[in-house]
Amino acid sequence: xxxxxxxxxxxxxxxxxxxxxxxxxxxxxxxxxxxxxxxxxxxxxxxxxxxxxxxxxxxxxxxxxxxxxxxxxxxxxxxxxxxxxxxxxxxxxxxxxxxxxxxxxxxxxxxxxxxxxxxxxxxxxxxxxxxxxxxxxxxxxxxxxxxxxxxxxxxxxxxxxxxxxxxxxxxxxxxxxxxxxxxxxxxxxxxxxxxxxxxxxxxxxxxxxxxxxxxxxxxxxxxxxxxxxxxxxxxxxxxx
Ligand SMILES: Cc1cc2nc3c(=O)[nH]c(=O)nc-3n(C[C@H](O)[C@H](O)[C@H](O)COP(=O)(O)OP(=O)(O)OC[C@H]3O[C@@H](n4cnc5c(N)ncnc54)[C@H](O)[C@@H]3O)c2cc1C
Numbered sequence: 001x002x003x004x005x006x007x008x009x010x011x012x013x014x015x016x017x018x019x020x021x022x023x024x025x026x027x028x029x030x031x032x033x034x035x036x037x038x039x040x041x042x043x044x045x046x047x048x049x050x051x052x053x054x055x056x057x058x059x060x061x062x063x064x065x066x067x068x069x070x071x072x073x074x075x076x077x078x079x080x081x082x083x084x085x086x087x088x089x090x091x092x093x094x095x096x097x098x099x100x101x102x103x104x105x106x107x108x109x110x111x112x113x114x115x116x117x118x119x120x121x122x123x124x125x126x127x128x129x130x131x132x133x134x135x136x137x138x139x140x141x142x143x144x145x146x147x148x149x150x151x152x153x154x155x156x157x158x159x160x161x162x163x164x165x166x167x168x169x170x171x172x173x174x175x176x177x178x179x180x181x182x183x184x185x186x187x188x189x190x191x192x193x194x195x196x197x198x199x200x201x202x203x204x205x206x207x208x209x210x211x212x213x214x215x216x217x218x219x220x221x222x223x224x225x226x227x228x229x230x231x232x233x234x235x236x237x238x239x240x
Contacts, residue, residue, distance in 0.1 A: 005034045006101040009073065011094050017156050020079045021124070022090065023064065026098060028071040036063055038109065038135040039128045039210075039238070042073065042102035046088055058101065059085040062127035062212070062238065064159075066134035073100065076127040076158060107238040109136075109210070115143035116204050120192055120221055122150050122213025126158055128238055129212055137170050146173045146203065148192045150217075153180045175199060192217070193224045200228045211237040 009026040016022050028034060036042075045058040065074040079086040092098070109132055119129040126149055133145065151157050157176060166172040177188035177195045188195045209225060211218050218239045225235060 003033075003035065004102060004104070005032050006099060007032060007034055009098055009100050011092060011096050011098065012072070014094060017158060021156055021158075022077055022079070023158060024075045024077060024089075025065075026073045026075065026100065028073070028100075029097070031071055034071075034103075036067055036103035038063070038066060038132040039107040040103035040105040041128070042075075042100040043104070044075065044085065044089070045099045045101070046085070046092070047097055047099065049085070049088055051084070057084050060104070060240070062105075062107075062124075062131070063103070064127040064131050064134075066131060066138050068135060068138035074127075074131075076124045078124055105238070107210075107212070107236065110208055110236070113141065113143075113145075114207055116146065116207045118146040118148070118203060118207055118209045120148045120196075120209060120211045120213075122192065122217040123152065123156070124158075125211075125213030125217075125238070127212070129210060130159055130163075132210065133166065133172070137166065142171065144171045144173060146175070146199075148175045148177075148195055148199075150177045150179075150192045150195075150213075152178065154178055154182050154185050173199075173202075191220075193220050196221070196224055197228060203230075205229055205231070207234065209235045211235065211239075213239060215239045 008029040012027040013025040041060045041062045043058040044061050049057050061075040065072050079090045121129045167174040175195050218237050
């Protein structure tokens, strides 16, 4: 908690995957010694945005960037209908100011990161996991890693080019799937609960798992992992 800072940041870029999913790249206007560990999150607020009691509105968002990229924070954000934070945020533009407070959270990699470690993401659950991958590759990690990633529709495949590059050049075993494929979809079909059993024989029973996604998905995946003989104590999760 001692490391927590409250800092202004500017929206440097916005990547829209749909009208409901955007990746915001924030640049800290000053640093004040802000640092984080991959997997952690920040509380995001907007200048002047308060509730009916005048209290500041703030929401948690996992950091998708790597600490190796100084003063930059990537956030992958869903706009829920009438979301108290997300709806006003989606009206902002590049150059506008936001406020971050953090870092927070204990969802972090256990070091050393073993060969064959498995990451499993659903939707924006990719955020903390790509933060971990980016950071490992920035440190020169060379062993095999798995990423199972499910998206609700093809256009919501975030960081597509970057992940395909990792799978080509960095030894990432990328298993992307959707239950709603279109004619151009060349990856897996279905949910992670069906793609995992397909590849389970290639995964050591001793590896660590890092899961992030909606709570129901995380619960279902843990059940499948246990049925496949993986150890509960090796499964680490974040959910929202
Ligand atoms: C540790 C942590 C990390 C998080 N990281 C991320 C992240 O990286 N990206 C991200 O988009 N969110 C993330 N969240 C969720 C985020 O903090 C907000 O809860 C979410 O954005 C909703 O806030 P809002 O202001 O948009 O909507 P609210 O005003 O809170 O809700 C508006 C409407 O949307 C519905 N709603 C809210 N959340 C959900 C949901 N998950 N599924 C379905 N309906 C919902 C509500 O029931 C309500 O009807 C994280 C949460 C936690 C605890």
